Each structure stands twice: as structure tokens, then as C-alpha cells.
Amino acid sequence: MDARVIRLEPHPAQRGDAWWAAPLLTAIALVAFVAYAVWAALQNGNYYAAPYLSPFYSPCVAARCTHVSVPLVGAWWTLSPALLVLWVPGGFRASCYYYRKAYYRSLFRSPVACAVPDAARDYRGETRFPLVLQNVHRYFFYLTLPVLAFLWWDALRAFRFADGWGLGLGTLVLCANAALLTLYCLSCNSCRHACGGHLDSFHGAPIRSRAWKIVSRLNEKHREFGWVSLASVVLADFYVRLLSVGLLNDPRLF
Numbered sequence: 001m002d003a004r005v006i007r008l009e010p011h012p013a014q015r016g017d018a019w020w021a022a023p024l025l026t027a028i029a030l031v032a033f034v035a036y037a038v039w040a041a042l043q044n045g046n047y048y049a050a051p052y053l054s055p056f057y058s059p060c061v062a063a064r065c066t067h068v069s070v071p072l073v074g075a076w077w078t079l080s081p082a083l084l085v086l087w088v089p090g091g092f093r094a095s096c097y098y099y100r101k102a103y104y105r106s107l108f109r110s111p112v113a114c115a116v117p118d119a120a121r122d123y124r125g126e127t128r129f130p131l132v133l134q135n136v137h138r139y140f141f142y143l144t145l146p147v148l149a150f151l152w153w154d155a156l157r158a159f160r161f162a163d164g165w166g167l168g169l170g171t172l173v174l175c176a177n178a179a180l181l182t183l184y185c186l187s188c189n190s191c192r193h194a195c196g197g198h199l200d201s202f203h204g205a206p207i208r209s210r211a212w213k214i215v216s217r218l219n220e221k222h223r224e225f226g227w228v229s230l231a232s233v234v235l236a237d238f239y240v241r242l243l244s245v246g247l248l249n250d251p252r253l254f
């Protein structure tokens with residue numbers, strides 16, 4: 001063997017620490033979320049407990065919705081209305097730069113960790129189909145903005161009860177969920193790019209410069225916003241479900 005050849009292929013023995021713990025926990029969390037989201041989306045019921053609408057079904061665009069946000073689809077749609085909207089936030093999360101790293105490491109094991117061999121020998125990154133399609137992320141960002149606007153609309157409507165304006169625990173749950181999802185969206189790399197990341201210079205663009213700086217600060221916490229908002233959307237849906245089936249009473253704070 002030529003003495004000048006350096007063998008770069010790592011061996012598991014080079015990592016004596018519990019490198020597998022983070023990918024394992026990530027895999028468990030992601031699989032649990034996807035399983036819950038699919039289950040909730042296919043229920044086609046118990047997603048509305050006045051005045052609260054589950055975020056998994058918002059905006060409810062089918063005429064048959066228990067609570068119609070905007071009737072874009074006629075009564076011919078008999079499947080779950082969540083299927084009409086969930087592909088937008090789902091695609092946004094699935095193509096998120098952070099989540100890509102998370103599930104490439106934890107589910108595909110490619111690349112899994114430093115000094116640990118990949119599951120596949122020929123790592124090709126995102127240079128070929130189908131992973132090259134991850135470039136659609138920026139478009140999912142724009143598609144998500146109207147969905148986010150509807151979530152804020154739902155949060156505002158959560159103050160409106162049958163007996164007038166008020167504040168329930170569900171109001172706080174929906175407001176917190178909308179706020180966390182907003183932080184997740186604003187901290188997105190595509191948002192940062194849209195604000196000014198594509199410019200060569202901020203000369204003469206003070207508003208873009210300010211916006212870019214704010215979004216850049218948020219971007220540093222994108223991973224955290226991603227996980228907290230993932231949990232909040234599940235909790236908000238679960239809370240509305242418990243109210244809807246009568247297993248819980250919504251405490252009115254005033």
C-alpha cells in the first residue's frame with residue numbers, strides 16, 4: 001500500500017461517546033409526530049370545538065367542514081378537509097433545511113454523524129432526484145404564509161364565544177401556537193433570503209437591512225422554534241379534540 005494514501009473511511013470505534021442518542025431521539029420524535037399528524041388528519045371529525053379550530057384543519061376550505069374558513073371546495077369533497085391543506089405546512093417542514101439535516105441523520109443515516117460510516121456507501125447529497133426537489137422549499141415558504149394568516153384569524157376568533165368576547169384556555173393555546181409557528185416561519189432561511197439575503201449590498205435599502213438583521217437573529221434559533229412549534233401544533237389539535245369529544249371542559253378565564 002502506498003504510504004502516502006490516507007485512509008479516510010471512519011470506523012464506529014472512533015466514536016466512544018453516545019453519538020447515536022441524538023439521532024435516535026430525533027427519529028422517535030419525528031416518527032411520533034408524523035404518526036399523530038396522519039392519524040389526526042384522517043379522523044375527519046372532532047376538529048372543531050366552538051370557538052376553537054384545530055390547526056391541522058385550518059383553513060377549513062371544504063363546504064362540508066364543521067367550521068368553514070373559506071368555502072373553496074364544494075360539497076363533493078367528502079374526505080377529510082385536512083388533506084386539502086396539510087400538504088402545505090407538511091411540505092414546508094419536510095423541505096426545511098433544519099429538518100432535512102435531522103431526518104437525513106436520524107432516519108436515512110446519511111450522513112449520520114462525524115466519524116461514523118454512512119448507511120449508504122455512495123453519498124450523493126441533494127444533487128439528484130428525488131432529493132434535488134428539496135429546492136422547492138422557498139415556494140412552500142410563500143404558500144405557508146396564507147396558512148399562517150388563517151391560524152392568526154383562528155386565534156382571534158378564539159376570543160369570540162357564543163355569549164360574547166372572552167378568554168378561555170383554548171384561546172391561549174391557539175394564540176401560543178400561532179405565535180410559535182410565526183417564529184418558525186420568520187426564522188426560515190428562505191425568509192432571510194427574501195428579506196435581503198439575495199442582495200449584494202444593503203446600500204439604499206435600510207428597511208431590508210433591518211428586516212434581514214432581525215430575521216438573522218431569529219434564524220439562529222430556527223431549530224428550537226422548529227421543535228417547539230411542532231409540539232405546539234400537536235398540543236393544540238389534541239386540546240381541541242379533547243374538548244370536542246367532551247373529555248375536557250375549557251376553563252374560561254373571563
Ligand code: FES
Pocket residue numbers: 092093095096097098099137141184185187188189190191222
Ligand atoms: S422552515 Fe426551516 S429553513 Fe425554512
